[in-house]
Amino acid sequence: MNERDSVIREFADAAGWGAAQVAPIVGDASFRRYFRLIEPSRHAILMDAPPPEEDPRPFIDVAKYLTGQGLRAPEILAADADAGLVLLEDFGDVRMRETVDASDAETERAVYTRAIETLAQLHACPAARVPLYDRAVYQREAGLLTEWYCAARGLDVDVAGYAQAWDKVLDTMDAAAPQVTVLRDYHAENIMLLEDGGQGLLDFQDALVGDPAYDLVSLLQDARRDVAPALEAEMIAHYRALANPAYDFDTAYHVLGAQRNAKIIGIFVRLWKRDSKPRYPLMIPRVWDALERDLKHSALAPVAQWFDANIPAELRDPAGTLGGEFAL
CATH class of the missing domain: 3.90.1200.10 (Aminoglycoside phosphotransferase (APH), C-terminal lobe)
Structure with a gap:
């Protein structure tokens, strides 16, 4: 386990998801990575937006704006913006x-x-x-x-x-x-x-x-x-x-x-x-x-x-x- 993986695991532990199975999800054109955290009765998405290349704060702010307007952005379940980590509502796999x-x-x-x-x-x-x-x-x-x-x-x-x-x-x-x-x-x-x-x-x-x-x-x-x-x-x-x-x-x-x-x-x-x-x-x-x-x-x-x-x-x-x- 490298240093970044250790930071991610510590974040998941602190958010109450330490026992979850971690499954990588295909990412996009950025430096961001995504993982699905899976437990028997719940699941969530972990966004890894590593600094200095990425900053999750704009995502968090716009997500809160959208949900506040009645639109369906993922709920923010936990976040450590300084570490570039966000735990999100899982919208599933149907794109x-x-x-x-x-x-x-x-x-x-x-x-x-x-x-x-x-x-x-x-x-x-x-x-x-x-x-x-x-x-x-x-x-x-x-x-x-x-x-x-x-x-x-x-x-x-x-x-x-x-x-x-x-x-x-x-x-x-x-x-x-x-x-x-x-x-x-x-x-x-x-x-x-x-x-x-x-x-x-x-x-x-x-x-x-x-x-x-x-x-x-x-x-x-x-x-x-x-x-x-x-x-x-x-x-x-x-x-x-x-x-x-x-x-x-x-x-x-x-x-x-x-x-x-x-x-x-x-x-x-x-x-x-x-x-x-x-x-x-x-x-x-x-x-x-x-x-x-x-x-x-x-x-x-x-x-x-x-x-x-x-x-x-x-x-x-x-x-x-x-x-x-x-x-x-």
């Missing part, structure tokens, strides 16, 4: 991703409908006390594409012009947009389907206050699974019917779609090149496809022109060629 992948179209539509309704409910709540999703954050995230993808492709691109194009596009965002809690990673692998029919939320520690369209993009232009354009359109219409957004929601959806997809392409290359996680490049073609669709919106013209001038179409990974063209 939205696997459920909809194995289901028929009717079930898929019903599950997505419920996820849209959860967003509408969240957006009707007072925003959480978290930082703003401001211009600097949008630019920093969009810049991950030039920093990682373009570098990996060996492309010498106009980085300053890229930022300038994004400034022009972000200027088209409607200032009348409401400011809501944006979970930022709201997709089928972070939504649990609960026994009572509810949907449990995960991976929201990076929440910011921003435009309502962002989490719809996360869900409906999912980097990890295909969402049919017809279902995407139907769910956007359902959200409109529920939330009645009184601003230029269509422009916001495509601008934030392009911004998020550019960011994800950069992040996925970074996870591959820097963190040696080879599964992520396999998802990049799907993200490029969504990005190309967003770039067709008239508000994205400056960014679309930059792409045309700097990244040839054959290098936009349309067939998943990225992973085969150069080694780690």
